[in-house]
Amino acid sequence: MHSFGYRANAVLTFAVTILAVMCAMASLSDTLxxxxxxxxxxxxxxxxxxxxxxxxxxxxxxxxxxxxxxxxxxxxxxxxxxxxxxxxxxxxxxxxxxxxxxxxxxxxxxxxxxxxxxxxxxxxxxxxxxxxxxxxxx
Structure with a gap:
């Protein structure tokens, strides 16, 4: 089983990745x-x-x-x-x-x-x- 720190790191990395994708989509939508x-x-x-x-x-x-x-x-x-x-x-x-x-x-x-x-x-x-x-x- 994985430790608490490993799980927290995975959740934080996933959240930052989703945030970056949303920021990229917002930026691209303004070009339209x-x-x-x-x-x-x-x-x-x-x-x-x-x-x-x-x-x-x-x-x-x-x-x-x-x-x-x-x-x-x-x-x-x-x-x-x-x-x-x-x-x-x-x-x-x-x-x-x-x-x-x-x-x-x-x-x-x-x-x-x-x-x-x-x-x-x-x-x-x-x-x-x-x-x-x-x-x-x-």
């Missing part, structure tokens, strides 16, 4: 999830637009954000991080997210990062073009 997000961002008002002492521009915008991100929330979703960034081009850089915004055309980009309970973290974005900041600081 077809993303179909939609978002619309409208700039309602430029509250203020000023130059900071360190030389960077600061703008406060009132935004109306309407986004359907329902597809992200599956039974394997732990957390979702969503943020909006202003992005624009200059002759030096193809992607900027900071200073020298005065008079620039810019895109608002909705970024998201989905952290699953098990499996690979995913990230994506939606770019919405056609926004413009004033030539003068307010």
């Amino acid at each position: 999830n077809v993303p179909s997000p939609s978002a619309d961002v409208k700039v309602l008002n430029v509250n203020w637009f000023q130059k900071q002492p360190n030389g960077h521009d600061e703008v406060s915008l009132a935004l109306n954000i309407s986004a359907d991100l329902q597809w992200m929330f599956t039974w394997n979703t732990k957390q979702v991080f969503v943020f909006v960034a202003a992005e624009y081009e200059t002759p030096q850089n193809s992607l900027n997210q900071g200073s020298n915004l005065r008079g620039k055309d810019f895109n608002l980009t909705l970024h998201w990062h989905v952290m699953p309970k098990t499996g690979k973290m995913s990230a994506d974005k939606i770019v919405m073009a056609g926004y413009h900041l004033p030539e003068e600081y307010r």
